[in-house]
Amino acid sequence: MVILASVGAVLAGVPAQADAQVAVGVRGESPSDALARNMKELATNPRSFNALIGAGRAALALGDTQAAAGFFGRADEVWPDSPLAQAGMGAALAQEGDGSGALQYFSRAAQRGATQSMIGADRGLAYDLVGQHSQAQADYRAALSGQDGDEARRRLALSLAITGKKADALAMLSPLMARGDAAGARCRAFVLALTGDSSGAKNAIEAAMPGSSANMAYFFRKLPELRSDQKAAAVNLGIFPDSGTQVASASPPPVSMNPVNIIQKNARRSDDADDDRIGSIEKWLSEATQGNTTLPATPAAPTQQVAAASVPQFSVPVRTGVDTSLTTTRKLWIQLASGPNSTALPEQFSRMKNRNRELFEGISGYISEERGKARLLIGPFRNNEEATIFTEDLASVHIPAFTWTSQPGQAIRKLPSE
Template sequence: MNRFPTTGRGALLPTLLAASCLALAQASLQPAWGQAIVQQPTPNADRLSEQMRILATSPTDLNALIEAGRLSTRLGDPEASVQFFARAEKVAPGDPRVLAGRASALLSMERPGEAMRLFAAAERAGLAARYFAADRGLAFDLLGYPTNAQRDYRLALSAEQDDEIVRRLALSLGITGDVRAANQLLDPLLRQSDRAAWRVHACVLAMQGDAAGADRIAATMLPGFGTQLAPFFRRLPSLSPADRAFAVHFGRLGTTPARIADARLAPPIVPAPRAEAPVAVAAAATPVQPVQTATRPRKLSGRERRAAAAAARRETEARQREAELAAARKAEADRVAEAARVAEAARAAEAARLAQVARAAEAARTAAAAEAARRAEAERVAQAQRAAEAARLAEAQRLAEAARLADAQRAAAAAAAREARDAAAAAPVQLASAPQPPAPARSDAAAAATDTTLATIIRNLTIPATELGVAPLPSAAPAPAPVTPAATVPVAPPVRVEPARPEPKPTPAKAAAAREPEKPAAKEPTAKVKEAAAKPGSAKTAAKDDPKAATAKAKTKAPAKPDPAKRDPARAWVQVAGGANKADLPKAYRALGAKAAALKGRQAWTTPLRATNRLLVGPFKTDDEAQAFVNTLAKQGLSAFAWTSEPGQKIEQLPK
């Protein structure tokens, strides 16, 4: 808002301007300058108190609410006026008097555009224009339509003679440059020493460029404030009609964004043509002078010529200002239309952008949901695969453990069978002499004990003998015929011993544990055999003495064959798994290698085990080294066990 400096006494400038230029709705209410002389505010205040007493007993009295709102506006309290009219609107919605009263209150709040909209609504609702013509005229002036304002002022004066309306009309005529008509209106009031009229007269002179005359009036009527009003008087001629109206009525210089926004709320206004209507002024009748006729026109004096030239100049300037005002209004309308078009385009673009954002957000949500579903499905499949792999590894470990136990049982059975075979092979070599008849009986007892031990061991085993590679056991030697004194001692027929196939080599601890239960049963025959072998009548000595025994010993020797133990010696291994399909073993080994880092870089091997195959790692130099590797795998979460291959057992290398 453009104002003059507000330092010292200049801080009162807006108030002084409003009072000095007769602020339309408030000038008669200000208790400053000459208001105490022209009109006291007590009557309006008394009437408002009366309406408040009515409302105290009847809060919904429509007439009391409307009158209280109108009086509050005159007393300079538009906010309270708006409250009264809001209550009246609730009692009688759409009442045109309420609309007009609200418009007057908004006008006092310097909002002529919105007030004009309500005035139009009140007129459409059936309220006569003379009811609000004085205030609507002020709204026209503030919006830059002084000819429309002057028409409404004259309409209001035709209904009642009011000094306030006269002063408003004089200011409107001064805005359009009609100083003579303005002075004619103000003359009766000036003669009555109406200070408000003198202030209006000063503003009219200032708007026409007579700043010196305005200064003289201010110095006379406003002692001490004339110098502060001088800059204001000199700004008035350069202002537009709307700015002049705001300046002389409210003391506001310059346009503000709030004023522009309010002006856009006004309905379309058609400028009224300028009319020279006669103005009735009370007690100012001038006697009609007789018209003198002359043969030739009177020569005008210099003063009259200057006055006529000034009037013509003012008329021309007024027309130019009106043309400029019309052009400005058209430009403003075009600008408003363009702004509306741009705003509509911006709203459409924003709506399209929001729709695009919504579509993108929906697509993102759909993609996120699909991705979440895909991840959930992948996790479910991975869990199923992990469960299947865990089950497969558990099955492989179970089979490996079963194979280990079978190996242990086979090793124990092989050891027991080897001892029994040794004992059975040694028994037929013993010779029974005549002087020693109890010897055959002892041999029979040993054979019977051996058979009993073997039967017990074999019966408790579940491994087929064909898989163990054990040769059939020789039958017990038949008891010799009774010896007569004269006959020679017959020798038992030699027993042919088949060469035993390579037996699995159990670990010392496991073999000892497997042989431990059978030791008591085989101890006595074995000791007897060793004792018999140590005696002079042993099988070796008897073979030398008896040619038939030597022949039998020679027959027991098998022809020489290549020793497979040299090609595949006994070696220490670590079994990590097993499987029936040998082709799947490399894949299983790679899976185990991903689980246990110790398997990386080591070669995988396999060897058959009944209907399955061992999956081996090695070979290791010693059993201790193999067991240490088993412990390493156990720390990495993989179950395995050490295993020693038999001499000659084929171990096949698996592809990587």
């Protein structure tokens, strides 16, 4: 698999997790402004549920699923009975391409009171990613009248096209096209490509983005050959199967010409030290608080006291000697970062260790690779409680992270010791 980029960002929409419990957005506010505003609030009130949810949603809109997961996890500690944090985690996993994992979080969100209209735009994507398209389309339809109605409409059009309903898909986009919605116009090109009209797709994308059709030709031509779940991953997330040819070769589009780069903006370099996930939250907070670089401490549960951030209580992962290239049972890890490949992750782990030597003393990093995606891990841990403690320790030194479970037989390789 190769990751072209998050095509979901092209279709423009902030994930839908809003209910009557809390207002987390400001109409017309950009995701970057929303993140800055909420981080400023967290600097003075680290237990602000509204700000944690708002920051999580803004991070998702900016494509930083790792940071989003950290915010949602902390929000869940502050208000365990609210469905918003669970729905946010589901949206983050769906945006990473993990439909099955996302559906587990959406199930918990529904148990806590989330309605179909509230989570449909994001849960529908999770259903599409696992090939359950009728359920996906039902969720999207339920979300059409919600605050994410436009995004639900675009995703519904794509899902209808995936199941061969070209006329219905184009009709679904008509209201967006009538008002000149740019994302709707781009979505229309994907609909045409999904239903086998590669020529029409090229014409549509050329009209929306002059000069881009040649670079999109391979993507459009190959879409009809994929399985339905692969189509969903390709058009929504940019996760595209590699047919055995290197991305930089003549046939597939080079990384610099992926759909998002053509249609929206250049993808952020995963090895850029100043803009990577570790530093991004600190950077935002510094800008939002005019030089105050003290990040909010991880909030405790409502019945507990907030620990002093200046004296973090570090925990250590269980040393089980897992340093082979294959795990044979399910194991619990903490995911620190991810990317389309593992190239930049060892250096990223070294930066984390160098910045926080006491916390990472004696701890090794691991890499898991699957479906064109690599994860940077530490662990394994014996149980959720120990993993949660260490996740909180990481948050105290500005590293958002969340737990991840490897499956039996899944390859996990240990990074060389430094």
